Amino acid sequence: MKTTALIAAAAATTLAGPAQAHFQLxxxxxxxxEQPxxxxxxxxxxxxMENTNAMDMGVPEDFFVVFKGKQTDLKDSLEAVQWSGASGEPAGAYTTTYxxxxxxxxxxxxxxxPYMEGAEDIYIQQITKTILNKGAMPTGWSEPVGLPTEIVPMDKPYQVFxxxxxxxxxxxxxxxAAGVECEVEYINSDVDMAAKAFSKETKGPVPPTAIATITDANGLFTFGIPRPGTWGFACLGSGPVKEHEGKALSQDAVLWIHATEL
Ligand SMILES: [Cu+2]
Structure with missing residues:
Protein backbone atom coordinates (compact mmCIF):
# COMPACT_ATOMS: atom_id res chain seq x y z
CA MET A 1 0.00 0.00 0.00
CA LYS A 2 2.69 2.40 1.03
CA THR A 3 4.72 1.78 -2.13
CA THR A 4 1.63 2.23 -4.26
CA ALA A 5 0.84 5.51 -2.52
CA LEU A 6 4.39 6.72 -3.07
CA ILE A 7 4.28 5.84 -6.74
CA ALA A 8 0.93 7.58 -7.08
CA ALA A 9 2.32 10.65 -5.34
CA ALA A 10 5.38 10.64 -7.60
CA ALA A 11 3.18 10.35 -10.67
CA ALA A 12 1.00 13.20 -9.45
CA THR A 13 4.07 15.38 -8.99
CA THR A 14 5.38 14.57 -12.45
CA LEU A 15 2.01 15.36 -13.95
CA ALA A 16 1.50 18.51 -11.86
CA GLY A 17 -0.57 20.85 -13.91
CA PRO A 18 -2.04 19.64 -17.15
CA ALA A 19 -0.56 16.50 -18.65
CA GLN A 20 -0.83 18.24 -21.99
CA ALA A 21 2.25 20.04 -23.20
CA HIS A 22 2.31 23.68 -24.14
CA PHE A 23 3.74 24.35 -27.55
CA GLN A 24 4.53 27.67 -29.13
CA LEU A 25 3.35 27.52 -32.71
CA GLU A 34 6.98 26.99 -55.96
CA GLN A 35 5.81 30.52 -56.72
CA PRO A 36 6.54 33.88 -55.11
CA MET A 49 -1.69 17.47 -30.05
CA GLU A 50 -4.47 17.41 -27.44
CA ASN A 51 -6.21 20.14 -29.46
CA THR A 52 -7.58 22.06 -26.49
CA ASN A 53 -7.38 25.70 -25.45
CA ALA A 54 -5.04 28.40 -26.69
CA MET A 55 -3.19 30.58 -24.17
CA ASP A 56 -2.58 34.34 -24.12
CA MET A 57 0.74 35.42 -25.58
CA GLY A 58 2.42 38.61 -24.45
CA VAL A 59 4.08 40.98 -26.92
CA PRO A 60 6.92 38.98 -28.54
CA GLU A 61 10.43 40.08 -27.62
CA ASP A 62 11.75 39.26 -31.06
CA PHE A 63 10.52 37.98 -34.40
CA PHE A 64 12.68 37.80 -37.50
CA VAL A 65 13.52 35.88 -40.64
CA VAL A 66 16.95 34.82 -41.86
CA PHE A 67 17.45 34.45 -45.62
CA LYS A 68 20.91 33.62 -46.99
CA GLY A 69 22.52 34.73 -43.74
CA LYS A 70 20.73 38.09 -43.65
CA GLN A 71 18.44 38.73 -40.70
CA THR A 72 15.34 40.91 -41.13
CA ASP A 73 13.32 42.13 -38.18
CA LEU A 74 9.61 41.41 -38.62
CA LYS A 75 8.35 42.47 -35.21
CA ASP A 76 6.61 45.59 -36.51
CA SER A 77 4.65 43.49 -38.98
CA LEU A 78 2.89 41.51 -36.25
CA GLU A 79 -0.82 41.98 -35.80
CA ALA A 80 -2.40 41.18 -32.42
CA VAL A 81 -5.38 38.87 -32.89
CA GLN A 82 -7.66 36.60 -30.90
CA TRP A 83 -7.15 32.92 -31.70
CA SER A 84 -9.70 30.21 -30.95
CA GLY A 85 -8.57 26.84 -29.64
CA ALA A 86 -10.84 23.82 -29.84
CA SER A 87 -11.94 24.62 -26.29
CA GLY A 88 -11.80 27.56 -23.90
CA GLU A 89 -11.88 31.26 -24.61
CA PRO A 90 -10.07 32.78 -27.59
CA ALA A 91 -6.55 33.83 -26.60
CA GLY A 92 -4.15 36.58 -27.59
CA ALA A 93 -1.98 35.56 -30.54
CA TYR A 94 -0.25 37.20 -33.50
CA THR A 95 -0.38 36.90 -37.26
CA THR A 96 1.60 38.38 -40.09
CA THR A 97 2.21 38.00 -43.79
CA TYR A 98 5.65 37.75 -45.31
CA PRO A 114 7.81 34.72 -20.92
CA TYR A 115 4.44 33.16 -20.11
CA MET A 116 3.36 32.79 -16.49
CA GLU A 117 2.26 29.19 -15.95
CA GLY A 118 0.10 29.45 -12.87
CA ALA A 119 -0.22 25.71 -12.27
CA GLU A 120 3.54 25.36 -11.86
CA ASP A 121 4.33 28.94 -10.73
CA ILE A 122 7.06 29.25 -13.34
CA TYR A 123 7.60 31.25 -16.50
CA ILE A 124 7.85 29.47 -19.86
CA GLN A 125 9.52 31.02 -22.90
CA GLN A 126 9.49 28.82 -25.99
CA ILE A 127 11.95 30.19 -28.55
CA THR A 128 10.58 28.84 -31.80
CA LYS A 129 11.72 28.30 -35.38
CA THR A 130 9.94 27.34 -38.59
CA ILE A 131 11.76 26.94 -41.89
CA LEU A 132 10.29 27.17 -45.35
CA ASN A 133 11.73 26.93 -48.83
CA LYS A 134 10.99 28.44 -52.19
CA GLY A 135 12.05 27.00 -55.51
CA ALA A 136 13.48 23.71 -54.21
CA MET A 137 16.84 25.42 -53.74
CA PRO A 138 18.31 24.83 -50.25
CA THR A 139 20.40 27.71 -48.88
CA GLY A 140 21.01 27.24 -45.19
CA TRP A 141 18.28 25.34 -43.36
CA SER A 142 20.98 23.67 -41.21
CA GLU A 143 22.54 26.96 -40.05
CA PRO A 144 21.88 28.19 -36.50
CA VAL A 145 20.49 31.73 -36.32
CA GLY A 146 22.07 32.73 -33.01
CA LEU A 147 19.13 32.33 -30.64
CA PRO A 148 19.81 31.85 -26.89
CA THR A 149 18.69 28.26 -27.42
CA GLU A 150 17.58 26.61 -30.64
CA ILE A 151 17.17 23.28 -32.40
CA VAL A 152 19.24 23.06 -35.56
CA PRO A 153 17.80 20.59 -38.06
CA MET A 154 20.09 17.83 -39.30
CA ASP A 155 17.47 16.70 -41.82
CA LYS A 156 15.82 19.06 -44.29
CA PRO A 157 12.98 20.25 -42.07
CA TYR A 158 10.44 21.07 -44.76
CA GLN A 159 10.80 17.68 -46.42
CA VAL A 160 10.67 14.90 -43.86
CA PHE A 161 8.97 11.61 -44.66
CA ALA A 177 23.19 20.92 -25.00
CA ALA A 178 23.39 17.33 -23.69
CA GLY A 179 20.88 15.41 -21.62
CA VAL A 180 17.90 17.69 -22.27
CA GLU A 181 14.40 16.28 -22.55
CA CYS A 182 12.56 17.21 -25.74
CA GLU A 183 8.82 16.71 -26.08
CA VAL A 184 7.33 15.82 -29.44
CA GLU A 185 3.87 16.65 -30.78
CA TYR A 186 2.04 17.11 -34.03
CA ILE A 187 -0.70 19.55 -34.96
CA ASN A 188 -3.78 17.45 -34.44
CA SER A 189 -6.36 19.75 -35.99
CA ASP A 190 -6.98 21.80 -39.08
CA VAL A 191 -5.61 25.31 -38.81
CA ASP A 192 -8.01 27.89 -40.24
CA MET A 193 -5.85 30.93 -40.93
CA ALA A 194 -8.83 33.04 -42.06
CA ALA A 195 -11.02 32.25 -39.04
CA LYS A 196 -7.94 32.33 -36.74
CA ALA A 197 -8.88 29.01 -35.18
CA PHE A 198 -7.96 25.39 -34.70
CA SER A 199 -10.72 23.03 -35.81
CA LYS A 200 -12.97 21.62 -33.08
CA GLU A 201 -12.41 18.22 -34.63
CA THR A 202 -9.29 16.39 -33.42
CA LYS A 203 -7.79 14.48 -36.32
CA GLY A 204 -5.51 11.77 -34.94
CA PRO A 205 -4.65 9.76 -31.85
CA VAL A 206 -3.16 11.28 -28.71
CA PRO A 207 -0.65 9.04 -26.93
CA PRO A 208 -1.33 8.33 -23.24
CA THR A 209 1.66 10.35 -22.05
CA ALA A 210 3.95 12.96 -23.60
CA ILE A 211 6.31 11.72 -26.32
CA ALA A 212 9.81 12.50 -25.10
CA THR A 213 13.38 12.01 -26.24
CA ILE A 214 16.64 13.09 -24.62
CA THR A 215 19.59 14.75 -26.35
CA ASP A 216 22.90 12.86 -26.41
CA ALA A 217 26.39 14.13 -25.51
CA ASN A 218 26.46 16.20 -28.72
CA GLY A 219 23.00 17.64 -28.16
CA LEU A 220 21.52 15.40 -30.84
CA PHE A 221 18.16 13.69 -30.80
CA THR A 222 16.51 11.48 -33.40
CA PHE A 223 12.83 10.74 -33.66
CA GLY A 224 11.01 8.37 -36.02
CA ILE A 225 8.13 10.26 -37.62
CA PRO A 226 5.13 7.91 -37.48
CA ARG A 227 2.69 9.89 -39.62
CA PRO A 228 2.48 12.84 -41.99
CA GLY A 229 1.84 16.25 -40.59
CA THR A 230 3.38 19.24 -38.91
CA TRP A 231 5.57 17.97 -36.06
CA GLY A 232 7.05 20.03 -33.26
CA PHE A 233 9.95 19.43 -30.88
CA ALA A 234 10.23 21.35 -27.61
CA CYS A 235 13.47 20.92 -25.69
CA LEU A 236 12.76 22.01 -22.16
CA GLY A 237 14.78 24.41 -20.06
CA SER A 238 17.78 24.40 -22.41
CA GLY A 239 18.17 28.17 -22.56
CA PRO A 240 20.77 30.11 -20.58
CA VAL A 241 18.30 32.34 -18.75
CA LYS A 242 16.83 30.52 -15.74
CA GLU A 243 14.92 33.27 -13.95
CA HIS A 244 12.33 35.92 -14.82
CA GLU A 245 10.87 38.46 -12.42
CA GLY A 246 11.99 36.47 -9.39
CA LYS A 247 10.55 33.16 -10.56
CA ALA A 248 12.01 30.14 -12.33
CA LEU A 249 12.04 30.41 -16.11
CA SER A 250 11.97 27.44 -18.47
CA GLN A 251 13.57 28.81 -21.62
CA ASP A 252 12.78 26.14 -24.20
CA ALA A 253 13.77 25.58 -27.85
CA VAL A 254 11.01 24.66 -30.29
CA LEU A 255 11.32 23.60 -33.93
CA TRP A 256 8.52 22.76 -36.36
CA ILE A 257 9.02 20.42 -39.30
CA HIS A 258 6.79 19.10 -42.05
CA ALA A 259 6.40 15.39 -42.85
CA THR A 260 4.63 13.88 -45.83
CA GLU A 261 4.17 10.44 -47.33
CA LEU A 262 6.81 9.66 -49.91
CU1 LIG B 1 -1.17 25.01 -21.25
Missing part, protein backbone atom coordinates in the same frame (compact mmCIF):
# COMPACT_ATOMS: atom_id res chain seq x y z
CA UNK A 26 4.92 29.44 -35.56
CA UNK A 27 2.68 28.09 -38.23
CA UNK A 28 2.38 28.53 -41.95
CA UNK A 29 0.34 26.15 -44.09
CA UNK A 30 2.84 25.73 -46.98
CA UNK A 31 6.54 25.11 -46.36
CA UNK A 32 7.66 24.28 -49.91
CA UNK A 33 6.70 27.12 -52.20
CA UNK A 37 3.76 35.03 -52.86
CA UNK A 38 2.46 36.21 -49.54
CA UNK A 39 3.11 33.69 -46.78
CA UNK A 40 0.71 33.87 -43.84
CA UNK A 41 2.15 33.10 -40.41
CA UNK A 42 0.34 32.45 -37.13
CA UNK A 43 2.04 32.77 -33.74
CA UNK A 44 -0.13 30.90 -31.26
CA UNK A 45 0.61 29.37 -27.86
CA UNK A 46 -1.45 26.23 -27.51
CA UNK A 47 -1.73 22.49 -27.03
CA UNK A 48 -1.55 21.23 -30.61
CA UNK A 99 6.38 38.33 -48.97
CA UNK A 100 8.57 35.56 -50.40
CA UNK A 101 10.21 36.33 -53.73
CA UNK A 102 13.64 34.72 -54.12
CA UNK A 103 14.50 31.02 -54.11
CA UNK A 104 16.03 29.55 -50.97
CA UNK A 105 15.46 28.79 -47.31
CA UNK A 106 13.66 31.18 -44.99
CA UNK A 107 14.25 30.60 -41.27
CA UNK A 108 11.60 32.31 -39.15
CA UNK A 109 12.39 32.75 -35.46
CA UNK A 110 10.22 33.90 -32.58
CA UNK A 111 11.26 34.87 -29.06
CA UNK A 112 7.95 35.18 -27.23
CA UNK A 113 7.43 37.00 -23.97
CA UNK A 162 6.55 9.70 -42.48
CA UNK A 163 8.20 6.40 -41.60
CA UNK A 164 11.62 8.06 -41.73
CA UNK A 165 13.46 9.86 -38.98
CA UNK A 166 14.27 13.42 -38.04
CA UNK A 167 17.45 14.46 -36.24
CA UNK A 168 18.00 17.79 -34.58
CA UNK A 169 20.84 19.31 -32.61
CA UNK A 170 19.97 21.33 -29.54
CA UNK A 171 22.13 24.37 -28.86
CA UNK A 172 22.32 26.55 -25.79
CA UNK A 173 24.33 29.76 -26.22
CA UNK A 174 25.60 28.21 -29.45
CA UNK A 175 26.99 25.07 -27.78
CA UNK A 176 25.51 21.55 -27.94
Missing amino acids: LYTPEVML GDVPLALVFGHP KVRRNGDYIFALVPA AGGTFTGQLLSDGEP
Whole structure:
Protein backbone atom coordinates (compact mmCIF):
# COMPACT_ATOMS: atom_id res chain seq x y z
CA MET A 1 0.00 0.00 0.00
CA LYS A 2 2.69 2.40 1.03
CA THR A 3 4.72 1.78 -2.13
CA THR A 4 1.63 2.23 -4.26
CA ALA A 5 0.84 5.51 -2.52
CA LEU A 6 4.39 6.72 -3.07
CA ILE A 7 4.28 5.84 -6.74
CA ALA A 8 0.93 7.58 -7.08
CA ALA A 9 2.32 10.65 -5.34
CA ALA A 10 5.38 10.64 -7.60
CA ALA A 11 3.18 10.35 -10.67
CA ALA A 12 1.00 13.20 -9.45
CA THR A 13 4.07 15.38 -8.99
CA THR A 14 5.38 14.57 -12.45
CA LEU A 15 2.01 15.36 -13.95
CA ALA A 16 1.50 18.51 -11.86
CA GLY A 17 -0.57 20.85 -13.91
CA PRO A 18 -2.04 19.64 -17.15
CA ALA A 19 -0.56 16.50 -18.65
CA GLN A 20 -0.83 18.24 -21.99
CA ALA A 21 2.25 20.04 -23.20
CA HIS A 22 2.31 23.68 -24.14
CA PHE A 23 3.74 24.35 -27.55
CA GLN A 24 4.53 27.67 -29.13
CA LEU A 25 3.35 27.52 -32.71
CA LEU A 26 4.92 29.44 -35.56
CA TYR A 27 2.68 28.09 -38.23
CA THR A 28 2.38 28.53 -41.95
CA PRO A 29 0.34 26.15 -44.09
CA GLU A 30 2.84 25.73 -46.98
CA VAL A 31 6.54 25.11 -46.36
CA MET A 32 7.66 24.28 -49.91
CA LEU A 33 6.70 27.12 -52.20
CA GLU A 34 6.98 26.99 -55.96
CA GLN A 35 5.81 30.52 -56.72
CA PRO A 36 6.54 33.88 -55.11
CA GLY A 37 3.76 35.03 -52.86
CA ASP A 38 2.46 36.21 -49.54
CA VAL A 39 3.11 33.69 -46.78
CA PRO A 40 0.71 33.87 -43.84
CA LEU A 41 2.15 33.10 -40.41
CA ALA A 42 0.34 32.45 -37.13
CA LEU A 43 2.04 32.77 -33.74
CA VAL A 44 -0.13 30.90 -31.26
CA PHE A 45 0.61 29.37 -27.86
CA GLY A 46 -1.45 26.23 -27.51
CA HIS A 47 -1.73 22.49 -27.03
CA PRO A 48 -1.55 21.23 -30.61
CA MET A 49 -1.69 17.47 -30.05
CA GLU A 50 -4.47 17.41 -27.44
CA ASN A 51 -6.21 20.14 -29.46
CA THR A 52 -7.58 22.06 -26.49
CA ASN A 53 -7.38 25.70 -25.45
CA ALA A 54 -5.04 28.40 -26.69
CA MET A 55 -3.19 30.58 -24.17
CA ASP A 56 -2.58 34.34 -24.12
CA MET A 57 0.74 35.42 -25.58
CA GLY A 58 2.42 38.61 -24.45
CA VAL A 59 4.08 40.98 -26.92
CA PRO A 60 6.92 38.98 -28.54
CA GLU A 61 10.43 40.08 -27.62
CA ASP A 62 11.75 39.26 -31.06
CA PHE A 63 10.52 37.98 -34.40
CA PHE A 64 12.68 37.80 -37.50
CA VAL A 65 13.52 35.88 -40.64
CA VAL A 66 16.95 34.82 -41.86
CA PHE A 67 17.45 34.45 -45.62
CA LYS A 68 20.91 33.62 -46.99
CA GLY A 69 22.52 34.73 -43.74
CA LYS A 70 20.73 38.09 -43.65
CA GLN A 71 18.44 38.73 -40.70
CA THR A 72 15.34 40.91 -41.13
CA ASP A 73 13.32 42.13 -38.18
CA LEU A 74 9.61 41.41 -38.62
CA LYS A 75 8.35 42.47 -35.21
CA ASP A 76 6.61 45.59 -36.51
CA SER A 77 4.65 43.49 -38.98
CA LEU A 78 2.89 41.51 -36.25
CA GLU A 79 -0.82 41.98 -35.80
CA ALA A 80 -2.40 41.18 -32.42
CA VAL A 81 -5.38 38.87 -32.89
CA GLN A 82 -7.66 36.60 -30.90
CA TRP A 83 -7.15 32.92 -31.70
CA SER A 84 -9.70 30.21 -30.95
CA GLY A 85 -8.57 26.84 -29.64
CA ALA A 86 -10.84 23.82 -29.84
CA SER A 87 -11.94 24.62 -26.29
CA GLY A 88 -11.80 27.56 -23.90
CA GLU A 89 -11.88 31.26 -24.61
CA PRO A 90 -10.07 32.78 -27.59
CA ALA A 91 -6.55 33.83 -26.60
CA GLY A 92 -4.15 36.58 -27.59
CA ALA A 93 -1.98 35.56 -30.54
CA TYR A 94 -0.25 37.20 -33.50
CA THR A 95 -0.38 36.90 -37.26
CA THR A 96 1.60 38.38 -40.09
CA THR A 97 2.21 38.00 -43.79
CA TYR A 98 5.65 37.75 -45.31
CA LYS A 99 6.38 38.33 -48.97
CA VAL A 100 8.57 35.56 -50.40
CA ARG A 101 10.21 36.33 -53.73
CA ARG A 102 13.64 34.72 -54.12
CA ASN A 103 14.50 31.02 -54.11
CA GLY A 104 16.03 29.55 -50.97
CA ASP A 105 15.46 28.79 -47.31
CA TYR A 106 13.66 31.18 -44.99
CA ILE A 107 14.25 30.60 -41.27
CA PHE A 108 11.60 32.31 -39.15
CA ALA A 109 12.39 32.75 -35.46
CA LEU A 110 10.22 33.90 -32.58
CA VAL A 111 11.26 34.87 -29.06
CA PRO A 112 7.95 35.18 -27.23
CA ALA A 113 7.43 37.00 -23.97
CA PRO A 114 7.81 34.72 -20.92
CA TYR A 115 4.44 33.16 -20.11
CA MET A 116 3.36 32.79 -16.49
CA GLU A 117 2.26 29.19 -15.95
CA GLY A 118 0.10 29.45 -12.87
CA ALA A 119 -0.22 25.71 -12.27
CA GLU A 120 3.54 25.36 -11.86
CA ASP A 121 4.33 28.94 -10.73
CA ILE A 122 7.06 29.25 -13.34
CA TYR A 123 7.60 31.25 -16.50
CA ILE A 124 7.85 29.47 -19.86
CA GLN A 125 9.52 31.02 -22.90
CA GLN A 126 9.49 28.82 -25.99
CA ILE A 127 11.95 30.19 -28.55
CA THR A 128 10.58 28.84 -31.80
CA LYS A 129 11.72 28.30 -35.38
CA THR A 130 9.94 27.34 -38.59
CA ILE A 131 11.76 26.94 -41.89
CA LEU A 132 10.29 27.17 -45.35
CA ASN A 133 11.73 26.93 -48.83
CA LYS A 134 10.99 28.44 -52.19
CA GLY A 135 12.05 27.00 -55.51
CA ALA A 136 13.48 23.71 -54.21
CA MET A 137 16.84 25.42 -53.74
CA PRO A 138 18.31 24.83 -50.25
CA THR A 139 20.40 27.71 -48.88
CA GLY A 140 21.01 27.24 -45.19
CA TRP A 141 18.28 25.34 -43.36
CA SER A 142 20.98 23.67 -41.21
CA GLU A 143 22.54 26.96 -40.05
CA PRO A 144 21.88 28.19 -36.50
CA VAL A 145 20.49 31.73 -36.32
CA GLY A 146 22.07 32.73 -33.01
CA LEU A 147 19.13 32.33 -30.64
CA PRO A 148 19.81 31.85 -26.89
CA THR A 149 18.69 28.26 -27.42
CA GLU A 150 17.58 26.61 -30.64
CA ILE A 151 17.17 23.28 -32.40
CA VAL A 152 19.24 23.06 -35.56
CA PRO A 153 17.80 20.59 -38.06
CA MET A 154 20.09 17.83 -39.30
CA ASP A 155 17.47 16.70 -41.82
CA LYS A 156 15.82 19.06 -44.29
CA PRO A 157 12.98 20.25 -42.07
CA TYR A 158 10.44 21.07 -44.76
CA GLN A 159 10.80 17.68 -46.42
CA VAL A 160 10.67 14.90 -43.86
CA PHE A 161 8.97 11.61 -44.66
CA ALA A 162 6.55 9.70 -42.48
CA GLY A 163 8.20 6.40 -41.60
CA GLY A 164 11.62 8.06 -41.73
CA THR A 165 13.46 9.86 -38.98
CA PHE A 166 14.27 13.42 -38.04
CA THR A 167 17.45 14.46 -36.24
CA GLY A 168 18.00 17.79 -34.58
CA GLN A 169 20.84 19.31 -32.61
CA LEU A 170 19.97 21.33 -29.54
CA LEU A 171 22.13 24.37 -28.86
CA SER A 172 22.32 26.55 -25.79
CA ASP A 173 24.33 29.76 -26.22
CA GLY A 174 25.60 28.21 -29.45
CA GLU A 175 26.99 25.07 -27.78
CA PRO A 176 25.51 21.55 -27.94
CA ALA A 177 23.19 20.92 -25.00
CA ALA A 178 23.39 17.33 -23.69
CA GLY A 179 20.88 15.41 -21.62
CA VAL A 180 17.90 17.69 -22.27
CA GLU A 181 14.40 16.28 -22.55
CA CYS A 182 12.56 17.21 -25.74
CA GLU A 183 8.82 16.71 -26.08
CA VAL A 184 7.33 15.82 -29.44
CA GLU A 185 3.87 16.65 -30.78
CA TYR A 186 2.04 17.11 -34.03
CA ILE A 187 -0.70 19.55 -34.96
CA ASN A 188 -3.78 17.45 -34.44
CA SER A 189 -6.36 19.75 -35.99
CA ASP A 190 -6.98 21.80 -39.08
CA VAL A 191 -5.61 25.31 -38.81
CA ASP A 192 -8.01 27.89 -40.24
CA MET A 193 -5.85 30.93 -40.93
CA ALA A 194 -8.83 33.04 -42.06
CA ALA A 195 -11.02 32.25 -39.04
CA LYS A 196 -7.94 32.33 -36.74
CA ALA A 197 -8.88 29.01 -35.18
CA PHE A 198 -7.96 25.39 -34.70
CA SER A 199 -10.72 23.03 -35.81
CA LYS A 200 -12.97 21.62 -33.08
CA GLU A 201 -12.41 18.22 -34.63
CA THR A 202 -9.29 16.39 -33.42
CA LYS A 203 -7.79 14.48 -36.32
CA GLY A 204 -5.51 11.77 -34.94
CA PRO A 205 -4.65 9.76 -31.85
CA VAL A 206 -3.16 11.28 -28.71
CA PRO A 207 -0.65 9.04 -26.93
CA PRO A 208 -1.33 8.33 -23.24
CA THR A 209 1.66 10.35 -22.05
CA ALA A 210 3.95 12.96 -23.60
CA ILE A 211 6.31 11.72 -26.32
CA ALA A 212 9.81 12.50 -25.10
CA THR A 213 13.38 12.01 -26.24
CA ILE A 214 16.64 13.09 -24.62
CA THR A 215 19.59 14.75 -26.35
CA ASP A 216 22.90 12.86 -26.41
CA ALA A 217 26.39 14.13 -25.51
CA ASN A 218 26.46 16.20 -28.72
CA GLY A 219 23.00 17.64 -28.16
CA LEU A 220 21.52 15.40 -30.84
CA PHE A 221 18.16 13.69 -30.80
CA THR A 222 16.51 11.48 -33.40
CA PHE A 223 12.83 10.74 -33.66
CA GLY A 224 11.01 8.37 -36.02
CA ILE A 225 8.13 10.26 -37.62
CA PRO A 226 5.13 7.91 -37.48
CA ARG A 227 2.69 9.89 -39.62
CA PRO A 228 2.48 12.84 -41.99
CA GLY A 229 1.84 16.25 -40.59
CA THR A 230 3.38 19.24 -38.91
CA TRP A 231 5.57 17.97 -36.06
CA GLY A 232 7.05 20.03 -33.26
CA PHE A 233 9.95 19.43 -30.88
CA ALA A 234 10.23 21.35 -27.61
CA CYS A 235 13.47 20.92 -25.69
CA LEU A 236 12.76 22.01 -22.16
CA GLY A 237 14.78 24.41 -20.06
CA SER A 238 17.78 24.40 -22.41
CA GLY A 239 18.17 28.17 -22.56
CA PRO A 240 20.77 30.11 -20.58
CA VAL A 241 18.30 32.34 -18.75
CA LYS A 242 16.83 30.52 -15.74
CA GLU A 243 14.92 33.27 -13.95
CA HIS A 244 12.33 35.92 -14.82
CA GLU A 245 10.87 38.46 -12.42
CA GLY A 246 11.99 36.47 -9.39
CA LYS A 247 10.55 33.16 -10.56
CA ALA A 248 12.01 30.14 -12.33
CA LEU A 249 12.04 30.41 -16.11
CA SER A 250 11.97 27.44 -18.47
CA GLN A 251 13.57 28.81 -21.62
CA ASP A 252 12.78 26.14 -24.20
CA ALA A 253 13.77 25.58 -27.85
CA VAL A 254 11.01 24.66 -30.29
CA LEU A 255 11.32 23.60 -33.93
CA TRP A 256 8.52 22.76 -36.36
CA ILE A 257 9.02 20.42 -39.30
CA HIS A 258 6.79 19.10 -42.05
CA ALA A 259 6.40 15.39 -42.85
CA THR A 260 4.63 13.88 -45.83
CA GLU A 261 4.17 10.44 -47.33
CA LEU A 262 6.81 9.66 -49.91
CU1 LIG B 1 -1.17 25.01 -21.25
